[in-house]
Amino acid sequence: MISIQQADFDVAAEYAALRDTDPSAGAIATFSGLVRDSGDLSGVTGLFLEHYPGMTEQVIQGLIDEASSRWDVRRVRVIHRVGALALSDQIVFVGVSSAHRGDAFAACQFIMDALKTSAPFWKKEQTDQGEHWVEQKASDVERTDAWT
Amino acid sequence: MTDSKITVRFFARLREELGTEHLDLNLPEGSTVADVQTELASRGGTWAQLTGSQPVLAAVNQAMAKPATPVRPGDEVAFFPPVTGG
Numbered sequence: 001m002i003s004i005q006q007a008d009f010d011v012a013a014e015y016a017a018l019r020d021t022d023p024s025a026g027a028i029a030t031f032s033g034l035v036r037d038s039g040d041l042s043g044v045t046g047l048f049l050e051h052y053p054g055m056t057e058q059v060i061q062g063l064i065d066e067a068s069s070r071w072d073v074r075r076v077r078v079i080h081r082v083g084a085l086a087l088s089d090q091i092v093f094v095g096v097s098s099a100h101r102g103d104a105f106a107a108c109q110f111i112m113d114a115l116k117t118s119a120p121f122w123k124k125e126q127t128d129q130g131e132h133w134v135e136q137k138a139s140d141v142e143r144t145d146a147w148t
Numbered sequence: 149m150t151d152s153k154i155t156v157r158f159f160a161r162l163r164e165e166l167g168t169e170h171l172d173l174n175l176p177e178g179s180t181v182a183d184v185q186t187e188l189a190s191r192g193g194t195w196a197q198l199t200g201s202q203p204v205l206a207a208v209n210q211a212m213a214k215p216a217t218p219v220r221p222g223d224e225v226a227f228f229p230p231v232t233g234g
Contacts, residue, residue, distance in 0.1 A: 033234055049233065050160050052226060055210035080233060092234050112234060120207075121233025122160035133161040136230035 025097035029104035052120035152221035159228035182215035
C-alpha cells in the first residue's frame, strides 16, 4: 500500500499492520527517512516537499512490483510526506515483510534507493540564508544503478 | 493536418522559474516531446532553459518519456528537474 500525505505517520502502527496481516512472514525490514540539519547547505531549518500526484504513486507501485518479482516479498508499505516539514520530522517510511531477512533487507533497500532517484518528489531546503531546490546527488544515482 | 491540443505541466524549480503550473499548447500532428520543448523554449527568457544545459526530465501521461516520445491530442506532458525525494 502506498500513501502520499501531509500528515505524520506512526512507525509502530505501520509495523504492527505489516506483522499482523501475514503469518508466513518471518522478517520485517523497515526504513525511516528524517529531515536533517545539513543537506546541500548546512544550517537547514526545514524542508518543503512537492510531488506529481498520480505519477508518484504509479512510479512507486512499479518499484514495489519490481521488488516483488526479484525477492520473496509478502507485504510492502510505503509512506511519503509532502508539504512543509521541520527538522527531525519523518519524511518517508518503507516497510517490507518476507519469509526471510535477506529478502526483506534487499527489497526495502531497493525500493528506498530507487524511490530517491525515480519517484517525482522535489525537496526545497530552507536555511537562514534563504531557500533553494535540492540538487540530485550522483551518489544516489549510483546506488540505484547498482541494483540493475 | 490538424493540431493536437495538449496540456503541459511544470514542477518544482521549473514551475517557479517559469511562473507557470500548467498551460495548453497546440502542436502539429506527429509532434514529439522534443518539439514541445523547442516550441516552449522559443518563447525566450526563462523558457530557454527547457533546451538549456541543465537537465530537464519529461513525462507523457505520467510515465517517464524521451525526446522522441510522440505526443498525441489530449496528452498530459510534464517537465521537471531531476527528482530529490526520500
